[in-house]
Amino acid sequence: MACAACTEVLDESWGLTPSVELRPEPFGALAYHFGNRRLTFLKTRQLVAVVRGLDEAPDVRSALAAGGVAEREWPAYVAALRNLAATDMIRPIAAAAGEGR
Amino acid sequence: MTTVAHGPTLLEHFEHGLDAPICLTWELTYACNLTCAHCLSSSGRRDPRELTTEQCEEVIDELQRMQVFYVNIGGGEPTIRPDFWHLLRYAVDHQVGVKFSTNGVRIDREKAELLASTDYVDVQVSLDGATAEVNDRVRGPGSYATALRALGHLRDAGFRDAKISVVCTRENVDQLDQLKALADEYGATLRLTRLRPSGRGVDVWDDLHPRPEQQRTIYDWLVAHGEGVLTGDSFFHLSAFGPADGSGALPGLNLCGAGRVVCLIDPVGDVYACPFAIHDSFLAGNVLDDGGFAKVWRESALFAELRSPQTSGACTSCQHFDSCRGGCMAAKFFTGLPLDGPDPECVQGYGESALSTERTVPLPSVDHSRPTAVRQQPVLLQLTRRTDLVAPPLSACAESPLAGFRG
Numbered sequence A: 001m002a003c004a005a006c007t008e009v010l011d012e013s014w015g016l017t018p019s020v021e022l023r024p025e026p027f028g029a030l031a032y033h034f035g036n037r038r039l040t041f042l043k044t045r046q047l048v049a050v051v052r053g054l055d056e057a058p059d060v061r062s063a064l065a066a067g068g069v070a071e072r073e074w075p076a077y078v079a080a081l082r083n084l085a086a087t088d089m090i091r092p093i094a095a096a097a098g099e100g101r
Numbered sequence B: 001m002t003t004v005a006h007g008p009t010l011l012e013h014f015e016h017g018l019d020a021p022i023c024l025t026w027e028l029t030y031a032c033n034l035t036c037a038h039c040l041s042s043s044g045r046r047d048p049r050e051l052t053t054e055q056c057e058e059v060i061d062e063l064q065r066m067q068v069f070y071v072n073i074g075g076g077e078p079t080i081r082p083d084f085w086h087l088l089r090y091a092v093d094h095q096v097g098v099k100f101s102t103n104g105v106r107i108d109r110e111k112a113e114l115l116a117s118t119d120y121v122d123v124q125v126s127l128d129g130a131t132a133e134v135n136d137r138v139r140g141p142g143s144y145a146t147a148l149r150a151l152g153h154l155r156d157a158g159f160r161d162a163k164i165s166v167v168c169t170r171e172n173v174d175q176l177d178q179l180k181a182l183a184d185e186y187g188a189t190l191r192l193t194r195l196r197p198s199g200r201g202v203d204v205w206d207d208l209h210p211r212p213e214q215q216r217t218i219y220d221w222l223v224a225h226g227e228g229v230l231t232g233d234s235f236f237h238l239s240a241f242g243p244a245d246g247s248g249a250l251p252g253l254n255l256c257g258a259g260r261v262v263c264l265i266d267p268v269g270d271v272y273a274c275p276f277a278i279h280d281s282f283l284a285g286n287v288l289d290d291g292g293f294a295k296v297w298r299e300s301a302l303f304a305e306l307r308s309p310q311t312s313g314a315c316t317s318c319q320h321f322d323s324c325r326g327g328c329m330a331a332k333f334f335t336g337l338p339l340d341g342p343d344p345e346c347v348q349g350y351g352e353s354a355l356s357t358e359r360t361v362p363l364p365s366v367d368h369s370r371p372t373a374v375r376q377q378p379v380l381l382q383l384t385r386r387t388d389l390v391a392p393p394l395s396a397c398a399e400s401p402l403a404g405f406r407g
């Protein structure tokens, strides 16, 4: 179902970049990166919950599960997380060993 | 941007207003060393009621509580406030990043080094032409040299990615490539913004705002340069040059954010819907008298009105409405056009026809221009011939029998 690239991300450990702050808004949150001065919108509250949960979760898979995201939506969420990573809002902390499943 | 979205669109959320502004401008003083012909805030003289250092610190504390991530500081010329550098430090130390606009007058080598060593600060140097001739006509003699000297100090100090901020006028549209080259030379990013008839701009807008064909030049140039040039989202009315499906829209928020995501705190603490709308009609309250900025932002009647559904009048039936949204509220207001109609620079030409009808331009309600002309003040008036005259006017005591007859 999910493509390989997606599964890879699921096993990695990601976190909020230290110089990024989230500001809650009715739709979700604004994310601001004080270093590169980029402003991004997290368009749903669930995405905000996932992003906030990244730091605590051992890997992206657990963060999605903890955020209550249905498994069929994971590819969309992984894409959203990759977008956030493209502007350094979040980043992989350490690539997991990737034993495969 | 993320693709995960349900319910109201982001745009709709913005229209209803956010808990705190995204684009907050704070003008620290009305005092300025220059007297630019198009100054949006009619600056010149300091206002004796300007916020004290302590009052400014309280505003910053409040911005920190509201998580306003950064503030655009301007003026007047903000750096001529003696406590400017202190306030800059104070803001950064309180997680409020600072972008400030300056004409460069106080950016010497030492200050450039200080700026280069401070995180979370962005500097925007104003320049309205790629040559001294074009720039100084609007901003005053010597202002080109001042700006370039400041940019040189910033570059030499290792300040990364300063901005060169240009207000696009009839006189500099032809210089866009040159301006870009200038920015590249200084390791800076070019930022182009729209000339609006705000402040003293109202007096020169007719003569300086880009002609219709030049608007097209700006649009094409922006499309060609994409994200490599900043615009502060100020040209969204030009998106209507693109196809009606909106695919030619310029990057950014395509809506007027006044009072919704945009606002201004002026030097005396008055809160206006937008930095280009310093007028009693757009005054929401005062940070000192009305219980602080957050309260004004969240509870003022004016902002509630701006966030409620707006009618779009003649624009409703326009196929470009989704990307243009009727353009800029301030531009309409200060040219005396109805707020629920086309922008004066509507690319469909509706603005021009609206401008040629009966209209009353509102009188300014705030003006800190210096009362008498100062040395080096730009004068945009030119002596020209009346085009309808073919011969000298007829004097009352002309004796020639052929007087008044055309030869």
Ligand code: SF4
Pocket (backbone or CB within 6 Å): B255, B256, B257, B258, B262, B274, B275, B276, B277, B327, B328, B329, B330, B331
């Ligand atoms: S009034 Fe004009 S300048 Fe102000 S936010 Fe609206 S479109 Fe922008």
Ligand code: SF4
Pocket (backbone or CB within 6 Å): B237, B240, B314, B315, B318, B319, B320, B321, B324, B325, B326, B327, B341, B342, B343, B346, B347, B348, B349, B350
């Ligand atoms: S008619 Fe209104 S919406 Fe259409 S292009 Fe003109 S200003 Fe924009």
